[in-house]
Amino acid sequence: xxxxxxxxxxxxxxxxxxxxxxxxxxxxxxxxxxxxxxxxxxxxxxxxxxxxxxxxxxxxxxxxxxxxxxxxxxxxxxxxxxxxxxxxxxxxxxxxxxxxxxxxxxxxxxxxxxxxxxxxxxxxxxxxxxxxxxxxxxxxxxxxxxxxxxxxxxxxxxxxxxxxxxxxxxxxxxx
Amino acid sequence: xxxxxxxxxxxxxxxxxxxxxxxxxxxxxxxxxxxxxxxxxxxxxxxxxxxxxxxxxxxxxxxxxxxxxxxxxxxxxxxxxxxxxxxxxxxxxxxxxxxxxxxxxxxxxxxxxxxxxxxxxxxxxxxxxxxxxxxxxxxxxxxxxxxxxxxxxxxxxxxxxxxxxxxxxxxxxxxxxxxxxxxxxxxxxxxxxxxxxxxxxxxxxxxxxxxxxxxxxxxxxxxxxxxxxxxxxxxxxxxxxxxxxxxxxxxxxxxxxxxxxxxxxxxxxxxxxxxxxxxxxxxxxxxxxxxxxxxxxxxxxxxxxxxxxxxxxxxxxxxxxxxxxxxxxxxxxxxxxxxxxxxxxxxxxxxxxxxxxxxxxxxxxxxxxxxxxxxxxxxxxxxxxxxxxxxxxxxxxxxxxxxxxxxxxxxxxxxxxxxxxxxxxxxxxxxxxxxxxxxxxxxxxxxxxxxxxxxxxxxxxxxxxxxxxxxxxxxxxxxxxxxxxxxxxxxxxxxxxxxxxxxxxxxxxxxxxxxxxxxxxxxxxxxxxxxxxxxxxxxxxx
Numbered sequence: 116x117x118x119x120x121x122x123x124x125x126x127x128x129x130x131x132x133x134x135x136x137x138x139x140x141x142x143x144x145x146x147x148x149x150x151x152x153x154x155x156x157x158x159x160x161x162x163x164x165x166x167x168x169x170x171x172x173x174x175x176x177x178x179x180x181x182x183x184x185x186x187x188x189x190x191x192x193x194x195x196x197x198x199x200x201x202x203x204x205x206x207x208x209x210x211x212x213x214x215x216x217x218x219x220x221x222x223x224x225x226x227x228x229x230x231x232x233x234x235x236x237x238x239x240x241x242x243x244x245x246x247x248x249x250x251x252x253x254x255x256x257x258x259x260x261x262x263x264x265x266x267x268x269x270x271x272x273x274x275x276x277x278x279x280x281x282x283x284x285x286x287x288x289x290x
Numbered sequence: 291x292x293x294x295x296x297x298x299x300x301x302x303x304x305x306x307x308x309x310x311x312x313x314x315x316x317x318x319x320x321x322x323x324x325x326x327x328x329x330x331x332x333x334x335x336x337x338x339x340x341x342x343x344x345x346x347x348x349x350x351x352x353x354x355x356x357x358x359x360x361x362x363x364x365x366x367x368x369x370x371x372x373x374x375x376x377x378x379x380x381x382x383x384x385x386x387x388x389x390x391x392x393x394x395x396x397x398x399x400x401x402x403x404x405x406x407x408x409x410x411x412x413x414x415x416x417x418x419x420x421x422x423x424x425x426x427x428x429x430x431x432x433x434x435x436x437x438x439x440x441x442x443x444x445x446x447x448x449x450x451x452x453x454x455x456x457x458x459x460x461x462x463x464x465x466x467x468x469x470x471x472x473x474x475x476x477x478x479x480x481x482x483x484x485x486x487x488x489x490x491x492x493x494x495x496x497x498x499x500x501x502x503x504x505x506x507x508x509x510x511x512x513x514x515x516x517x518x519x520x521x522x523x524x525x526x527x528x529x530x531x532x533x534x535x536x537x538x539x540x541x542x543x544x545x546x547x548x549x550x551x552x553x554x555x556x557x558x559x560x561x562x563x564x565x566x567x568x569x570x571x572x573x574x575x576x577x578x579x580x581x582x583x584x585x586x587x588x589x590x591x592x593x594x595x596x597x598x599x600x601x602x603x604x605x606x607x608x609x610x611x612x613x614x615x616x617x618x619x620x621x622x623x624x625x626x627x628x629x630x631x632x633x634x635x636x637x638x639x640x641x642x643x644x645x646x647x648x649x650x651x652x653x654x655x656x657x658x659x660x661x662x663x664x665x666x667x668x669x670x671x672x673x674x675x676x677x678x679x680x681x682x683x684x685x686x687x688x689x690x691x692x693x694x695x696x697x698x699x700x701x702x703x704x705x706x707x708x709x710x711x712x713x714x715x716x717x718x719x720x721x722x723x724x725x726x727x728x729x730x731x732x733x734x735x736x737x738x739x740x741x742x743x744x745x746x747x748x749x750x751x752x753x754x755x756x757x758x759x760x761x762x763x764x765x766x767x768x769x770x771x772x773x774x775x776x777x778x779x780x781x782x783x784x785x786x787x788x789x790x791x792x793x794x795x796x797x798x799x800x801x802x803x804x805x806x807x808x809x810x811x812x813x814x815x816x817x818x819x820x821x822x823x824x825x826x827x828x829x830x831x832x
Contacts, residue, residue: 177792177794177795180790180792180794180795181528181529181532181795181798182511182515182790183511183532183535183536183570183790183791183792183795184511184536184539184570184572184573184787184788184790184791185444185510185511185512185515185572186443186444186447186448186512186571186572186783186787187509187512187571187600187603187633188512188515188516188631188633189630189633189634191630192515192516192630192631193515195519195630196515196516196518196519198519199518199519199522199523200518200525200528203522203523203524203525203528204525207524207525269525269529269794269798270529270794270797270798270800271794
């Protein structure tokens with residue numbers, strides 16, 4: 116599905132100039148797929164001096180469900196855990212942003228935003244609030260299963276059937 | 291009623307409960323209940339649904355007109371009402387309909403499959419409840435009106451454990467306490483050190499091995515949640531660890547009871563094994579009830595082990611904080627590490643135990659609300675059919691393998707039609723009682739020998755002896771009510787906890803935590819199995 120959408124957007128992008136967009140919302144959480152979106156945006160699209168880029172990283176609200184079936188701890192311990200998660204993930208997000216700034220000089224002009232919430236809903240809410248006219252995300256990546264080196268944060272996917280009906284503007288899926 | 295629309299689902303559920311209660315009252319459902327073998331609970335079904343339905347409708351109406359507040363009534367009843375009624379309806383549907391249906395279907399499928407699905411997978415109402423909770427949350431999701439109430443499950447489960455406190459005697463608590471401190475102490479510390487050692491071998495960061503060792507060693511996700519901030523665990527380390535523990539725990543919930551039955555473990559042995567070997571504390575309770583949901587012997591043992599593990603948690607947090615803090619230069623206060631992590635509900639458990647021990651729920655002469663009455667009483671006699679069966683079995687020589695004391699007890703049961711002392715000694719209460727109890731103990735020995743296949747008795751004979759013993763075992767009404775409530779609290783709590791196990795959390799399992807977790811988890815489960823079988827032999831429960 117993601118492959119079809121990607122190809123479709125590409126066909127469109129060849130006929131309609133990307134210079135028509137004013138404010139792009141780049142959604143990244145530092146995974147391999149998201150890094151493709153970062154490269155596409157900062158290498159190919161930022162040639163347009165009028166294009167404003169906002170980089171959005173979401174702290175997945177599903178962290179709240181990661182306490183699972185723990186029933187022994189007090190609410191104070193739960194709060195301490197969630198505070199730690201927020202601080203830790205924020206620290207990791209800050210590292211990701213620094214990597215982006217170090218890798219792409221064009222990223223120096225970008226605005227970096229961190230929001231907490233459900234992924235699809237937060238992307239569309241922020242895009243609406245900032246009046247973005249294009250949202251960019253990375254392509255579908257094959258699951259690594261129990262891959263031993265691991266990745267940062269929660270393993271989560273953007274679901275097309277959740278995101279697409281909410282879209283306030285076109286969606287670009289980087290190849 | 292400005293917000294009546296918001297509370298419509300709750301009003302509808304309340305209404306349906308009342309309608310169901312009224313239908314049960316008419317007796318229309320009796321044939322179906324007989325088919326499902328739930329007709330004995332007909333009065334309970336009627337009373338419970340009418341009372342709960344009434345309360346729910348009143349609560350939903352108050353919610354419709356009243357602004358949400360922060361009073362105790364708001365926080366503990368009005369706001370969580372939707373979730374509470376949803377879980378209760380699920381618990382009722384599972385206990386009265388789904389479990390009996392699964393049982394009947396398993397029996398019918400047995401000739402085709404060659405095994406009984408219900409028995410092999412231990413699909414009683416507790417396991418089915420957790421599965422239903424997991425299924426609901428991962429398919430349709432928890433309805434919005436029920437979100438606040440589902441979180442109550444933790445509190446309700448703690449209430450169940452507190453109530454369980456009333457079911458222990460000093461002797462039980464002392465004996466089980468000694469077992470649990472030794473076994474849990476050995477396996478908690480052993481697993482913590484094993485994971486730390488594995489982390490060293492695989493060259494993993496201290497924050498990861500710290501959080502994983504607590505989760506694998508002490509009490510699963512609860513320990514992970516408590517330790518993660520102390521060892522400054524990274525996001526992936528927490529996610530992988532929690533995913534690994536949840537997956538492992540769910541597998542254990544099904545595998546442990548089946549292995550326990552196959553190995554012929556008694557309730558004490560299984561409770562000790564589940565309490566030691568299963569990582570996640572919620573799944574210890576679930577496995578204990580899956581092993582035996584009819585009486586609570588297994589649960590009593592497992593919960594003592596659970597509580598002991600929880601008491602080890604602050605100690606482990608302190609050890610890991612010291613171990614981690616040394617390198618990071620981080621300083622933590624005794625209060626933030628130990629006092630804040632102390633599980634306060636254990637004080638409630640001890641309070642109920644103390645209240646019960648001083649005879650607040652039943653006379654001090656009773657044994658945890660149970661007492662043995664071997665005096666002459668028509669109501670304690672076995673039925674005529676049972677008496678005939680026993681007589682015929684005696685004549686046919688079915689009891690020839692019994693020892694002389696056991697044989698004498700059976701002969702006396704046939705002679706007096708009930709377990710009692712000697713008629714000639716009836717005026718000396720102490721002697722009469724002692725002889726009666728001794729006969730009961732011998733008959734219990736007969737059943738135990740039959741169960742261990744040391745002798746062969748027909749099922750009718752065993753049933754007759756069982757009934758004779760049951761007739762002289764009396765229970766305090768307060769304790770029986772408290773136990774019924776407790777079982778419902780456990781069912782409610784475990785369904786609610788099931789609703790908090792998401793597919794997303796489980797699928798986080800991976801990375802080095804799954805490698806080290808599987809090694810440590812299997813080692814702990816296997817070693818504790820053999821140690822429990824070797825050490826835990828005597829049964830102290832009554």
